[in-house]
Amino acid sequence: MNANKQSEWLGHPRGLFLLCGTELWERFSFYAMRAILVLYLTDKTINGGLGWTTQDALNLYGIYTGLVYLTPVLGGWLADNFLGQRRSIIIGGALMAIGQFTLALPNSFINPYELQAFYVGLAFLIVGNGLFKPNISTMVGQLYGEGDNRRDGAFTIFYMGINLGSLLAGIIAGTASTHYGWKAGFLCAGIGMLLSLVIQLVFANRYLGKIGVAPAAKAAMDESGSNKKQPLTKVERDRLKVIVVMSMFVIIFWAGFEQAGGLMNIYSQEYTNRMIGSFEVPAAWFQSLNPAFIIIFAPLLAVLWRRMGSSEPSSPIKFAMAMGFLALGFVCMVGAAMQQGGDMSVKASMWWLVGAYFFHTLGELCLSPIGLSLITKLAPLRLMSVMMGTWFCANAVANYVAGLVGSHVGDAGPLAIFGGIAVTAGIAGLLLVLCSSKLVDWMHGAEGVSKQNSDANLTEKPVTAA
Template sequence: MNSNRQSDWLGHPRGLFLLCGTELWERFSFYAMRAILVLYLTDKTINGGLGWTTQDALNLYGIYTGLVYLTPVLGGWLADNFLGQRRSIIIGGALMAIGQFTLALPNSVIDPFELQAFYVGLGFLIVGNGLFKPNISTMVGQLYGEGDNRRDGAFTIFYMGINLGSLLAGIIAGTASIHYGWKAGFLCAGVGMLLSLVVQLLFANRLLGKIGVEPAAVEQRRQSGSTQKQPLTKVERDRLKVILVMSLFVIIFWAGFEQAGGLMNIYSQDYTNRMLGSFEVPAAWFQSLNPMFIIVFAPLLALFWRRLGASEPSSPIKFAMAMGFLSLGFVCMIGAALQQGADMSIKASMWWLVGAYFFHTLGELCLSPIGLSLITKLAPLRLMSVMMGTWFCANAVANYVAGFVGSHVGDAGPLAIFSGIAITSAVAGVLLILCSNKLVSWMHGAEGASALIDETMTEADKTLTEKPAVVA
């Protein structure tokens, strides 16, 4: 694995903060578009929207966000074998910028092909994201050597950068859309993507060195002196099993969490009393609650884990905690639905939404940065970007499920959907606790101070003691 030998800043390689800046503006671009996408689709055509039904808009939202998290598998494979991570990021970022500016084209320019241009813009965003998303996260892990205990903290800092971009996105794009129309919101997203590219192009060579330049599979073959693909060892197979099992629970978590951009977005727009005195809070602003809570609580939670020391819970237990917090968030939404009752003209208090986003954020902090760090600990170097893409693939399934579930709000009603998600996530948390010991044993010391013998065995030792399996 590559290591960054340049000077540190705040105890971490300076390259970490470059990657944070790159991802910050890319996430600004993504969340700016996400904050207004469903609202743009469902708005009346006289206001510049497309006038879709809520069900059609949420179905498209689920398909789009699903593809956004599915394409990183292919993008990771291309980076590992052909492009390298740095080149993949630049190409992917350029494609996403084109996509955002396509969405921002004025109707007077693209009439009568507005819908076709809309789909073309989404297509550029999906393909570009596939190249960008798995590789920026993988490069964070490559800044640190084996056994470096700063890695989890690095991903927490990286995650704060992500959510700072998200926080700015909801406020800026939401405000621009209100005053200048939906196209202005998409224009803000495009500018954010350009800033991400500029940051990466200006500073990557100086702060990242050779990290991400050479494809990982090519680098590993060069270092081993062999042109043949190496078989997976037993330790690697067990660790990949952990990734697979944890991915199944990730699907459940994100299927509930991603209601934020769909059903909960619609709920805040149509069924929530958003008045603060004489000021009506824009619905898009609620999308900024989650990143705001993350920026506030991420360092506190990181400090809490550190204070626990040897008593710090394992990743499966942290995932179980995430499921519990997700369930509590939807208990708040159940409260909102009960306050509203059967009379849809009655609007629920906005504080139910604030409570839901608060608990969902705590759950996200127990799952998302921990999961990203876990992939870089468990995945073999030659498969690192592919496995990061596979991790995001679980998000693809979750986002499709989220859109499908949310689109049936008209049939089942908000109370039934919120209750179903709360119960499902609670049950998933209990199951994770029950199987946590087995998952930890499959990690073979990848977590914790012990690191066991598996971390110090040479490849020759592993070849002698472990039977090779499927060729990677």
């Protein structure tokens, strides 16, 4: 079933908004935990933290976020071949809820096994995320037929839902952990995951119909009338090449962007003047700047891409724009480091951070939702969840690199790290511009608008999904 066969809301299938709601609360859960993880690890034990060093905490953060983006390959394969996407989402969501509530267990309840319980909670989150993450995104793409020019806009709306969850997470978890301790923040994350599960269980059959129920590989064999998997065609191989090449640039982008949860998080806590009059802004609140900017600008970009029509930039050019914005964001962080003048006792203005998150957000909107949309355009249906998981593998590598780079701030200094990332992102953007024409050729028209399909969408009468 695609968009043509179900009723619409605001020009999109209602199933899109169901998936937005499911992902919103799952991302609330993820970002609530992320906003306080490093702060919890480095806080003194007398305050309920684990008392780790900054380097150890950032190393663990890099390993954890890397695994979070690595396991979707296995989760995508299981969904495509055995479980189906809908069942994978439910199982993954349940495992993540268990993980969050494990982290939230009171110290008095789990002593002297607090550290072991912490690792067990992270393990549940990693495995559950592997089943959940690639499949929810893949189902968004299946709502639209080939050549439907609403797809990039749909993923931008979907991405806005993700970041509404992130915005709420930083504020709610940050406030709860400040007033009631770190465990309260983890408890908020667990409640968010339960809400995600309830939304999916109650509304999926009504608004998604049969989408995601059958494993994609089995559905592809049934459609071809063969019991064997079909070999890849030349067009499919070329399109997969595009995914691989673009993944290389994704690594560079996210390695810089993910400093937000690690190095920039600590920078806001230790080296930023957060006073507004007599009120000190909690460091975790800065994690909400990015989703707030996304909520503001995502609808504008979704409209812009659609209205540009044939003038809309190709995906490689949008990725190049993302690299440029990432570089500008770290130029702001260079400004913050220069304001300190090498004296770490001097605190930089918080407006440098605001500027950095603003430009990083524009870059994210030009890369992340466009990348998700690109996978659903280029990957064969029988491999779509696997390829979505492979796409997230680039994030896995990037997150590990981000933690590794951030952990050396004590050796190299913030100025060298922020400046190095800015230069690297700028060079990557130029390379993307140079090779964009070849990448578009390899897509074999996957980004072209099918007028015939568009006309069909206008004449088709909407029918409520089964």
